[in-house]
Amino acid sequence: MPNIKTVAILPFDNQTPEPALTKEVNDAVLEAFQGRLGLRPAAEANADAVVRGRVVRYESDVPLSFQPGQRPDVTRRQVQITVDVELFDQRDSKTLWQKQGLTVVGEYPPPQEAAGRKVALQKLVNDLVEGAQSQW
Numbered sequence: 724m725p726n727i728k729t730v731a732i733l734p735f736d737n738q739t740p741e742p743a744l745t746k747e748v749n750d751a752v753l754e755a756f757q758g759r760l761g762l763r764p765a766a767e768a769n770a771d772a773v774v775r776g777r778v779v780r781y782e783s784d785v786p787l788s789f790q791p792g793q794r795p796d797v798t799r800r801q802v803q804i805t806v807d808v809e810l811f812d813q814r815d816s817k818t819l820w821q822k823q824g825l826t827v828v829g830e831y832p833p834p835q836e837a838a839g840r841k842v843a844l845q846k847l848v849n850d851l852v853e854g855a856q857s858q859w
Contacts, residue, residue, distance in 0.1 A: 726771065726812075726814060727762065727771045727772045727812065727819075728762065728763060728771055729762060729763045729764070729765035729769065729770045729771045729772070730756050730757070730762040730763070730764065730765065730770055730771065730772045730773070730774060731764070731765055731766060731767040731769075731770035731772075731773045731774070732749065732752050732753055732756060732757075732764070732773075732774045733767065733773060733774065733775045734749055735748050735749055735752065735775075735776045735777055735778055735806065735808075736776075736777035736778070737777070737778045738777055738778060738779050738780075739778055739779075739780060739781040740781075741781045741783070744778050744781055744804070745778070747840065747844055748778050748804070748806065748844070748847070750844075751844040751845075751847045751848050751851075752774055752776075752808075752847075752848075752851065754848050755847075755848045755849075755851035755852050755855070756774055756851070756855065759848065759852045760852060760855055760856070770813060771812070771813060771814055772810055772811060772812050772813060772819065773810075773811045773813055774808065774809070774810050774811075775808075775809055775811070776806050776807050776808035776809060777806065777807050778804065778805070778806050779805050779806065779807055779824070780803065780804070780805035780826075781802075781803070781804055781805075782801075782802065782803040783800075783802050783836050783839075783840070784800055784836075785800060785801040785802070785803060785828075786799075786800055786801075787799040787800060787801050787830060797833055798832065798833075799830055799831070799832060799833075800830070800831055800832075800833050800836070800839065801828050801829065801830050801831070801839060802828065802829045802831065802836060802839035802840045802842075802843045803826055803827070803828050803843070804826070804827050804828075804840070804843050804844070804847065805824055805825065805826040806822075806825050806847065807822070807823045807824065807825070808821070808822050808825060808851065808854075809821045809822075810854075810855055810858070819855070819858045820854050820855055820857065820858045822850075822854055825847070825850060827843045827844070827846040827847045827850060828842075828843055828846070829841065829842030829843030829844075829845075829846065830842065
C-alpha cells in the first residue's frame with residue numbers, strides 16, 4: 724500500500740457498557756496506524772485511507788486459574804476485548820483489510836483489571852499492525 728500515506732481514524736462505536744473503552748481502543752488504533760505504521764493523521768475528507776470499527780464485546784472477569792480450598796480463590800483472570808475493524812482505501816474505494824470479531828485477551832492477577840486491559844490493548848495494536856501490513 725505505498726499509495727497510503729495519510730489516515731483518518733474515526734471514533735470506534737462502543738457497544739459495551741464500559742465507557743472508558745472508547746478512548747482506550749481509539750488510542751490503541753492511533754498507536755497502530757500512526758505510531759507503528761507511520762501514517763500521517765488527516766481529516767476524513769482528505770485522507771488516503773479511513774479506519775473505522777466498533778467494540779462489540781468486553782469481558783473483564785474471566786477466571787483462568789484457581790487456588791484450591793474450601794472456597795476456591797481465583798488467582799488469575801482475563802480481560803477479553805472483541806472489535807470489528809476496517810481499513811478502507813478512499814482513493815480506490817475498496818476495503819484493504821477487514822476483521823470481524825477480532826478478540827484480544829490480557830491476563831491479570833485480581834483485582835488489577837486495568838493491567839489486563841492494557842495487555843489486551845497492546846495485543847490489539849500488534850494485530851492491527853500485522854493485519855494492515857499483510858496488505859502491503
